[in-house]
Structure formats: C-alpha cells, structure tokens
Amino acid sequence: MEWIQQLVNGISLGSIYALIALGYTMVYGIIKLINFAHGDVFMLGAFIGFYAIARWDIGFFPALIISMVLCAIIGVIIERVAYKRLRNATRIAALITAIGVSLLIEYTVIFFRGASPEAYPEVLPKTYIDIFGVSISSISILILAVTVVLMILLQFIVHKTKIGKAMRAVSLDPDAARLMGINVDNTISATFAIGSALAGAAGVIFGVYYTRIEPLMGVLPGLKAFIAAVFGGIGSIPGAMVGGLSLGVVETVVSALGFSLWRDAAAFVILILILILKPSGIFGKNTREKV
Amino acid sequence: MKKSKAFWVFSALALVIYAVVQGLISSGIIDLYYQNILVQMCINIMLAVSLHIVIGITGQFSIGHAGFMAVGAYFSAIATMKLGLPLPVGLALGAGVAALAGLLVGLPTLRLKGDYLAIATLGFAEIIRIIFLNVDYVGGAAGMVVTNMTTWTYAFAGVVITIIVISNFTNSRHGRGAISIREDEIAADAMGINTTYYKVVAFTIGSLFAGLAGAIYAHNFFIIQPTTFNFLKSFDILIYVVLGGLGSLSGSVIAAIFLTMVTAFLANFPETRMIIYSLVLILVMLYRPTGLMGTKEITSLFKFGKKGGTKP
Amino acid sequence: MTSNLLLKAENVGIQFGGLKAVQNVNMYLNQGELVGLIGPNGAGKTTTFNMITGVYQPTVGAITFAGRNLKGLKPYQVTKQGMSRTFQNIRLFKDLSVLDNVKVANHNIAKHSIVSSILRLPSHFSGEAKMEQESIEFLKIFGLDVYKDEMAKNLPYGMQRRLEIARALAAKPKLLLLDEPAAGMNPQETHDLMELIAFIRKEFNLTILLIEHDMHLVMGICERIYVLDHGQLIADGTAEEIRNNPKVIEAYLGEEVTD
Numbered sequence: 074m075e076w077i078q079q080l081v082n083g084i085s086l087g088s089i090y091a092l093i094a095l096g097y098t099m100v101y102g103i104i105k106l107i108n109f110a111h112g113d114v115f116m117l118g119a120f121i122g123f124y125a126i127a128r129w130d131i132g133f134f135p136a137l138i139i140s141m142v143l144c145a146i147i148g149v150i151i152e153r154v155a156y157k158r159l160r161n162a163t164r165i166a167a168l169i170t171a172i173g174v175s176l177l178i179e180y181t182v183i184f185f186r187g188a189s190p191e192a193y194p195e196v197l198p199k200t201y202i203d204i205f206g207v208s209i210s211s212i213s214i215l216i217l218a219v220t221v222v223l224m225i226l227l228q229f230i231v232h233k234t235k236i237g238k239a240m241r242a243v244s245l246d247p248d249a250a251r252l253m254g255i256n257v258d259n260t261i262s263a264t265f266a267i268g269s270a271l272a273g274a275a276g277v278i279f280g281v282y283y284t285r286i287e288p289l290m291g292v293l294p295g296l297k298a299f300i301a302a303v304f305g306g307i308g309s310i311p312g313a314m315v316g317g318l319s320l321g322v323v324e325t326v327v328s329a330l331g332f333s334l335w336r337d338a339a340a341f342v343i344l345i346l347i348l349i350l351k352p353s354g355i356f357g358k359n360t361r362e363k364v
Numbered sequence: 365m366k367k368s369k370a371f372w373v374f375s376a377l378a379l380v381i382y383a384v385v386q387g388l389i390s391s392g393i394i395d396l397y398y399q400n401i402l403v404q405m406c407i408n409i410m411l412a413v414s415l416h417i418v419i420g421i422t423g424q425f426s427i428g429h430a431g432f433m434a435v436g437a438y439f440s441a442i443a444t445m446k447l448g449l450p451l452p453v454g455l456a457l458g459a460g461v462a463a464l465a466g467l468l469v470g471l472p473t474l475r476l477k478g479d480y481l482a483i484a485t486l487g488f489a490e491i492i493r494i495i496f497l498n499v500d501y502v503g504g505a506a507g508m509v510v511t512n513m514t515t516w517t518y519a520f521a522g523v524v525i526t527i528i529v530i531s532n533f534t535n536s537r538h539g540r541g542a543i544s545i546r547e548d549e550i551a552a553d554a555m556g557i558n559t560t561y562y563k564v565v566a567f568t569i570g571s572l573f574a575g576l577a578g579a580i581y582a583h584n585f586f587i588i589q590p591t592t593f594n595f596l597k598s599f600d601i602l603i604y605v606v607l608g609g610l611g612s613l614s615g616s617v618i619a620a621i622f623l624t625m626v627t628a629f630l631a632n633f634p635e636t637r638m639i640i641y642s643l644v645l646i647l648v649m650l651y652r653p654t655g656l657m658g659t660k661e662i663t664s665l666f667k668f669g670k671k672g673g674t675k676p
Numbered sequence: 677m678t679s680n681l682l683l684k685a686e687n688v689g690i691q692f693g694g695l696k697a698v699q700n701v702n703m704y705l706n707q708g709e710l711v712g713l714i715g716p717n718g719a720g721k722t723t724t725f726n727m728i729t730g731v732y733q734p735t736v737g738a739i740t741f742a743g744r745n746l747k748g749l750k751p752y753q754v755t756k757q758g759m760s761r762t763f764q765n766i767r768l769f770k771d772l773s774v775l776d777n778v779k780v781a782n783h784n785i786a787k788h789s790i791v792s793s794i795l796r797l798p799s800h801f802s803g804e805a806k807m808e809q810e811s812i813e814f815l816k817i818f819g820l821d822v823y824k825d826e827m828a829k830n831l832p833y834g835m836q837r838r839l840e841i842a843r844a845l846a847a848k849p850k851l852l853l854l855d856e857p858a859a860g861m862n863p864q865e866t867h868d869l870m871e872l873i874a875f876i877r878k879e880f881n882l883t884i885l886l887i888e889h890d891m892h893l894v895m896g897i898c899e900r901i902y903v904l905d906h907g908q909l910i911a912d913g914t915a916e917e918i919r920n921n922p923k924v925i926e927a928y929l930g931e932e933v934t935d
Contacts, residue, residue: 107479158650164478165425166653169606172427172599173645180638299483338494341487348484349472371796529794536793536800537783537807540772544780547769554729554763555781556755556847565790611771659771 077207079329080322085213085282087321088220092275093298094305094313095227096148096268102244102308103264105164109171110151112295113178114269118144118276119193119286120182126194133196133281137219140277141270148269149262157258175295182288190287193280216278223274224314227267231310236263244308293337297324300344306357315355370663378524382517389516399516403584405624406519407577410526412604412620413613414573417530419602420611420659421539422566423546424474425482428489429574429601431469434593435492436462436575437582438502441510444583446501451513455522455579462575463568465492470567474560477549486595497590507589514584522580526573531613533569542566546611574601603645609655614662619655680707682883683728683851688737689907690727698723698907701737705851710877710884712898714891714918716927719904721887722764725853728885729761730754742850756784758850762840762857764887770829774820774839777828778811781846785810811846817876818842834865838872845876851883852876858890866890870897895919903927 093115100108118140125136155174159167197215201208231237239260242250251257279294280286301320305312320340327339347354385402388394394402415429440458443449449457473484502508533539542562544552553559582588604623608615623641630637648655682705689699698720705711715721726732728739730751739746741757749757760781769777786803793800815821818838823831828839837857844852857873858866870893877884888894894901895915903911903918905927911918918924 107483155646155650162649162653165482165610166649168425168479168482169602170646170649172602173642173649176599176638176642177646180635180642184635184639296486300487303480303483334498335494338491341491341494344487345473345484345491348476348480348487352476352480532794532796533790536790536804537779537786537788538790538793540776540780541783543772543776544769547771548767550731550751551763551767551769552780553751554731554755554761554767555843556752556760556784557780558750558752 076329077205078209079325081207081209081213083322083325084318085216085321086325087318088216089275089279089282089317090294090298090301090321091314091317092220092223092271092278093294094301094317095224095310096272097299098302098305098307098309098313099240099264099268101302103240103261104156104160106156106159106167107171107299108156108268109168109295110174110178111268111272112291112293112298113175114144114148114151114291115272115276115279115295115298116182116286116288116291117147117178118273119280119290120191120276120288121273122277122280123191123193123286126196133277136196137274137277140273142273144273144276145266145270148265148272151269152262152265157261175292179288179292186288188288190285193284193286195284197281212282216282219274219278223271227271227310230267236260240264297340300340303352303354304343304347306354309354309356312354312356374527378520382520385516385520400584401624401628402516403514403519403580404628405621406516406523407581407584408601408604408620408624409523409617410573410577410580411601412608412616413523413526413530414570414577415601415605416608416613416616417533417542417566417573418570419605420609420613420616421534421546422542422563423549424563424567425478426485426567426570427482427595427598427602428469428485428487429570430593430595430597431485431489431492432462432466432571432574433578433581433597433601434489434496434590435465435571436578437588437593438496438508438578439575440579441508441582441588442502444513445508445510451518451583454583455518455576458579458582459572459576462578463572465575466568466571467564470564470571474563474567486598489593489595489598493590493593496593503589505590507587509587510582510585512584512586514580519580519584522576526576527613527617530569530573533566534613538562538565543611600641603641607644607648607655609657609659611659612655612657612661615655615657615660618657618662681705682707682709682742683885684740685724685728686738686740688724688727688734688739690723690732691735696907698727698904699736701904701909703902703909703912705883705885707850708877708881708883709900710873710886710898712894712901713885713887713904714889714894714901715904719927720907721904722855723907724904725761725855725885725887728754729759729853755847755849758848759853760844760847760849760851761853762837762844762855764855764859766836766840768828768836768840768843770827772828773825774815774828774831775808775811775824777839777843778814778846779807781843782807782811785848814842814846817845817879818872834861837861837869841872841876845880849882851885854884854886854888856887856889858888858893866893869893873897 093111096111097108100106121143122136122140125131125139151174155170159170197212200211202211231240239255242255243257243260247257297320298317301316302313304320305316323339324336328336389399411433418424418426436458439461440454443454443457444451469488473481476484496502497505541557544557545559545562549559604620605616608619627637684704685701688701690697701724713721727734730746730749741759744757746754769780786807788799788803812821815824820835820839820842831839841857858869861869874897876882886898898915900912901915901918902909903924910923910927911921
C-alpha cells in the first residue's frame with residue numbers, strides 16, 4: 074500500500090513538472106528557444122500567490138487566478154523586451170540571453186526581499202481520504218484535478234480556437250504563417266502568456282503542496298520540467314504531460330528506494346540517455362538539416 | 365617565422381608581469397587580500413581560456429564547465445590531502461582526471477548540436493556534482509578541508525601554460541580544423557575534417573585546463589564543497605567567454621580579468637553583482653552579440669597597414 | 677566494365693520517412709569525364725550528391741568509387757578517398773580568411789600531430805609552411821591570392837563561388853562534384869567560370885560531376901548528361917540526345933528554360 078502512496082506523491086510532483094514543461098515545450102515549439110527564465114516565472118507565480126494569500130487573505134482559487142494572470146503579463150514582457158529582438162540571432166545568442174534573464178529575475182527578487190524562504194499559509198483544509206486502504210491527502214487530489222482541468226483547457230485552446238490554430242501554424246512555418254496573414258508577433262506573445270500562466274499556476278500549487286518557497290526554487294524544477302519536455306518530445310503538448318508525470322514518478326520511486334540524495338541525478342541521467350538514444354523524445358519528430 | 369615573434373613578445377610580457385607582481389608580493393606592497401584576488405584572477409583566466417577552446421574555437425556550446433573544474437579540484441585534493449603527494453603531482457593528477465572525464469562526457473554528447481548539447485553538458489556537470497555530494501570519502505555536502513598551498517607562482521604558471529597550449533593548438537592545422545567546425549560543420553566534414561575527433565579533442569583539452577584551474581582553486585581556499593561547482597559557476601565562466609567575444613582568446617582573458625575585479629569590488633554585494641552580470645549578458649547579446657572582441661585577437665589591433673586577417 | 681571506371685551507382689535510392697526522395701539511380705563516371713546532372717527543382721539532384729559524398733546513407737543500392745564500396749563512410753572519409761564538392765548555397769568558413777579556407781581543405785597534406793603543434797616542434801613548422809605554400813598556389817589559379825587575408829564573408833558573390841571551388845580542389849580530389857556553380861552569376865561570370873572549369877579539369881586531371889540549372893552551361897561543356905525527375909533518372913546521353921528527348925522536354929515543360 075505504501076507504493077500506491079508513493080505513486081500518488083509522484084503524480085502530484087509530476088503534475089507540477091508537467092505544468093511547467095508545457096510552457097517550455099510550447100515556447101520551444103514556436104521559436105526554438107529554451108526559455109531558461111521559465112523556471113523563474115514559476116517562482117514568481119509562487120510568490121505572487123503567497124503574497125495574495127498572506128497579505129490579502131484570499132482563498133486558493135482567487136490566488137491561483139491572480140498568479141496566472143500576472144505571470145502571463147510577466148511572460149509577455151520578457152518576450153517583448155528580451156527575446157523579440159533575437160528572432161534572427163543565433164540559437165546560442167538566444168540561449169545566453171535566456172540564461173541572463175533567468176539570473177536577472179532570481180537576483181532581482183533576492184535584492185528586494187532577501188534569499189530567505191517563506192512558509193506558505195495553509196489555504197486548503199488538510200484532510201485525508203481513504204481509498205482502498207490508502208490515505209490520500211485532499212491536496213494531492215485537488216492538485217491533480219486542477220492540473221487536469223488546465224491541460225484540458227490548453228488542449229481546447231490549441232485545437233479549437235483561432236489563436237491555437239495560429240500557434241500551430243507559426244510553429245510549423247513562421248514565414249508561411251505570416252504570408253497567410255497571421256500576426257506572428259502576437260501569436261508568439263500569446264504562447265508566452267499561456268505558458269507563463271501555466272507556470273504561475275504550478276508555482277501556487279507547489280507552494281500549497283510543499284509549503285516552502287524561496288527565490289531560487291525555480292531553478293531545479295525548471296530544469297527538470299525542461300528534461301520532462303525533452304523526454305516527451307520537445308514541441309509536443311501530450312509529450313510534456315507524459316514526460317512530466319513520468320519524471321515525477323521516477324524521482325519519487327528513486328527517493329522511496331532510499332536514494333533520495335541521488336534523486337536529482339536521476340533526472341539528469343534520464344536527460345542524457347534520452348538525448349543520446351532518441352533526441353526527438355517519445356512523441357517528437359525527427360528533423361534533419363538541409364544541405 | 366612570423367609566429368615566433370609573437371611568441372617571444374608574449375613570453376617577455378609574461379616574464380615582466382610575473383617579476384613585477386612577485387617583487388610587489390615579496391616587498392609586502394601587495395598584501396594577502398590582493399594576492400588572493402590575483403590568484404583568483406589567474407584561475408578565472410584559465411577557466412575562461414579553457415572554455416574558449418570549446419565554445420569560441422570549436423563552436424560547441426557547453427554550459428557544464430564547472431563539472432570538470434570540480435573533478436580537477438577534488439582529485440588534486442585527494443592526491444595532496446589523502447595520499448600525501450606533493451602539490452605539482454596533485455595538480456597534474458587533477459588536470460589528467462578532468463581530461464579523462466572530458467573525454468568520457470564528450471564522446472557521447474558531442475554528437476548533439478546547439479542547445480541539446482548545452483543542456484546535456486549541464487546535465488553531466490550536475491551529475492558530477494551530485495556524485496561528489498554523495499561520496500563520504502570526500503566529505504559529502506560538508507566538503508573537504510584542503511591546506512592552502514597555491515602561490516602566485518603556481519597560478520601564473522598555470523595561466524601561461526594554458527594560454528600557450530591553447531593558442532598553439534588554435535594556430536595550427538588542428539586549430540583550423542576545429543574552427544571550421546564552428547564555421548560550418550557540414551562543409552568542414554566535406555573538406556575532409558574528422559569533425560567528431562576534433563570536437564572531442566577540443567573538449568578534452570578544455571576539460572584538462574578547467575581541471576588544472578580547479579586544482580589550483582582547491583589549494584587556494586581552505587575547503588572545497590560541491591555547491592561551489594554548480595551551474596552558476598558554469599554560467600560565470602560562460603560570461604567571460606561571451607563577453608570577451610566568442611572566438612577571441614585575448615577577449616576572454618580581458619573579460620576574466622575585468623569581471624574578477626568587478627566581483628572583488630562587489631564582494632559584499634553578491635546580489636548586485638549577479639544583477640550586473642545578468643544585465644551585461646542580456647545587453648551584450650542584444651546589442652553586441654559578437655562580444656567585446658568578436659573573433660579578433662588583441663594582436664590584430666596593433667597591425668596597421670595590413671588587411672584584417674584572423675591571425676598574425 | 678571498362679577499366680577506367682571511377683564512380684558507379686547501382687540502384688541507389690533513399691527514403692525520408694515514407695517519402696522516396698530518390699530511387700533506382702544507376703549512373704557511372706569514367707576517369708576524366710565531365711558529366712552533367714540536370715532536372716527540375718526538387719528532382720533529387722542535391723540529394724543524389726549527398727548520397728555520393730556520404731552526407732546521406734542510401735537506403736538501398738551501392739555506390740562504388742575507385743573500386744571501393746562507400747557504404748558506411750562518413751563525408752570526411754569519402755573526401756579522403758579522393759572526392760570533394762561545392763555546395764548549392766555557398767558554405768564557406770565565413771569568419772576565416774580566404775587563405776585559411778583553403779588551408780582547412782589542405783588539412784590532410786600535412787601530417788604533424790597535435791602534440792607537435794602544441795610544442796611547436798620542427799614538423800609543425802615544416803608542415804604548416806607546406807600547407808601555406810600549396811594553398812597560395814590554389815588561390816593563384818583562381819585569381820584569389822590578392823584577397824588571401826580577407827575574410828571569406830567579405831568577398832563579392834562571384835568570388836565566393838570561386839573560392840568554394842578552390843577550397844574543394846585543395847582537398848585533392850580525383851572526382852569533383854559541383855553543385856550549381858554558376859547559380860546567381862551573370863553571363864560574363866558564367867562564361868569565365870566555364871573556362872575555369874575546363875582549365876582545372878585538364879590541369880588536375882579531374883573527373884567532374886556537375887549539377888546545373890543553367891542549361892546553356894551544361895549543354896556547352898558536358899560530354900554526357902543525366903536527367904533526374906521526381907527522384908528517378910529519366911534520360912541519359914549526349915547533349916544532343918537530351919535536347920531531343922521527349923521525356924526531358926516534358927519534365928521541363930512549364931519550368932523556366934534558360935536556353
């Protein structure tokens with residue numbers, strides 16, 4: 074029964090990775106940029122949620138929505154200020170800029186409020202539900218429910234709306250999309266907005282679930298979410314979900330086996346294996362350079 | 365040979381710098397605080413130049429350089445502290461094991477390109493760090509106590525050797541092979557360059573000198589800890605190379621010197637330092653993506669009346 | 677089989693995913709021949725080049741060069757067998773000097789090791805001197821020696837095309853593959869290029885396979901011509917035979933015909 078417990082923990086952690094991974098994969102799919110700052114948007118989301126709950130005394134769902142909206146705005150600002158000029162730059166220049174933006178966000182937060190951690194207020198009642206003899210915290214279930222709802226919403230946006238269609242078109246061929254009258258700049262901004270909103274949601278969920286947040290909290294989950302995105306096949310939305318959940322479960326299993334100090338290494342080993350054996354990931358497509 | 369002249373100028377310059385600083389240290393004008401900054405500067409130059417051969421010359425984007433620095437630091441410390449070997453042997457051992465680690469990491473990962481390679485090198489560096497974190501023999505998370513043995517002489521000699529080896533490599537048929545990969549890998553391959561071989565060679569040489577820098581670093585401080593070698597350290601090294609100009613050895617040296625001074629100046633304000641660093645990184649990429657020097661070397665600035673070639 | 681056979685492709689084909697890009701290509705080149713490979717856009721000409729030079733591995737069929745099967749060889753290994761090429765979309769080493777571009781291709785004429793270079797042993801200096809001297813010789817043939825210290829990216833377009841051929845020659849090929857060498861050139865430049873190709877062919881005893889869109893150039897200098905369409909060879913023969921081949925005329929119908 075303990076294993077089912079661990080599985081539930083793994084899925085909770087995996088949902089958070091999946092939510093962050095979606096932003097990575099969408100942005101990479103559309104402008105081929107590893108947005109290193111994405112993990113920091115997740116951190117900002119956690120802090121926005123924290124201040125909303127602690128200072129204004131509002132509930133979980135209003136805080137979640139405030140955080141998502143503000144993170145969407147932050148995401149668009151990052152894109153417009155830093156990345157937009159780099160559309161025609163080399164991939165390496167773009168990657169270095171993303172690293173710069175990431176460090177800038179982290180240390181600006183530390184500059185203004187210090188590096189000390191913050192304890193998330195208990196905003197949700199902590200009850201345990203018995204399912205087949207396994208007690209599962211209500212928070213775990215709520216996290217999973219919120220994640221599933223957000224993912225369904227995302228699928229709806231990407232496949233059923235006009236902006237979703239534009240996003241898919243731009244990711245396939247930006248020039249052709251432009252010729253077809255799609256506003257490429259706005260589409261890219263929309264992608265950042267949606268991805269960042271999901272990261273913001275992940276931040277609030279993380280805070281509620283793990284109760285401890287700090288300015289550098291986005292670094293490792295950010296990297297791992299990226300690994301999840303690569304694992305699932307970068308650019309693929311179902312890939313990010315499957316990748317995130319698998320990574321969460323693997324990490325929890327590694328910890329449960331008594332190797333908790335090696336937990337972080339497991340993610341990187343997975344990354345390297347997937348990069349070497351099948352760089353396109355589970356759901357990815359192979360691409361080749363034109364000679 | 366034209367090349368020999370540049371070599372003798374460099375040697376003379378190195379000798380003068382060494383003698384002057386050594387004189388100032390002996391006479392007590394440079395105190396321990398500044399001496400430490402100078403050693404730190406030398407270590408950073410070595411790190412910058414050793415990453416320059418990977419990114420600037422061969423065009424392989426590695427963001428896990430701190431991992432090899434860690435290997436050099438730990439293995440040299442094991443040699444001197446646990447096995448009681450003399451420092452020079454420890455330095456050589458640290459550099460050697462780091463080169464081996466570079467070879468082992470490079471062989472599988474250098475088939476990857478661009479940001480996939482970047483993220484894989486970062487992954488390997490983190491794995492290396494986590495291994496040291498979990499090995500009790502080297503102190504785990506608490507770290508390993510190391511006696512302070514590094515002197516200005518060791519540090520400066522390290523810089524001179526690093527620069528000579530990497531610049532001699534670059535200005536040869538092997539270096540041109542490596543640069544051609546940076547310029548256009550498919551064309552290089554079509555012209556008969558074994559691209560995999562040169563990528564791995566450049567990566568191994570880079571790792572070797574990162575290891576040497578790590579070994580000197582380990583014996584300059586009283587303790588080494590795994591957290592020191594996390595990816596923020598890798599980003600630090602990356603900033604030297606990017607700011608100096610991808611492809612310019614002298615550029616990365618100048619950037620390392622300059623940023624070491626900035627760091628020393630802002631030692632009490634680490635957040636401010638990081639904010640400045642990150643802003644510099646962003647602004648350089650947005651407004652001058654070629655960095656300070658582009659692919660040019662400082663020597664070419666003094667060559668008037670000659671058309672702008674890449675090398676003397 | 678004639679004894680002076682240099683390159684032979686038997687039933688060569690390649691698939692990308694489900695798409696058969698090129699199939700059933702049979703062609704041969706005898707020593708010293710100048711052969712053209714033509715076809716409409718997207719016919720698979722460059723893909724065929726890429727298979728011959730090792731950039732792509734054919735899914736089926738075999739390519740033999742100077743009696744050796746090229747299967748599994750990487751491009752640099754194919755180059756060492758005595759084959760070198762230019763690219764349709766110029767691929768020079770842009771930030772290297774004109775001289776260094778040629779020196780890269782000259783890589784394998786010197787044998788000094790990495791250790792020798794790092795320690796600046798005598799073999800390094802003699803090897804580098806030899807490379808420098810030979811590279812300048814190649815530049816002279818193409819009238820590029822005056823630009824030797826210029827960065828490749830600063831050369832005018834026509835000069836860049838020439839430099840690419842010079843660089844390919846420096847790799848000491850028996851077989852030279854030229855991928856649309858006259859693309860983007862004006863008639864005068866094209867004319868000069870044709871003379872240059874004829875000259876180097878004689879001077880270096882080369883066999884040449886030429887992809888070209890400019891029909892005038894192909895018809896003017898090639899002894900034999902292969903025609904590709906939709907990934908398959910539809911004709912081969914002399915310029916005269918090709919000109920009157922109904923299949924070829926059909927394939928080019930609607931295409932811009934420069935001649």
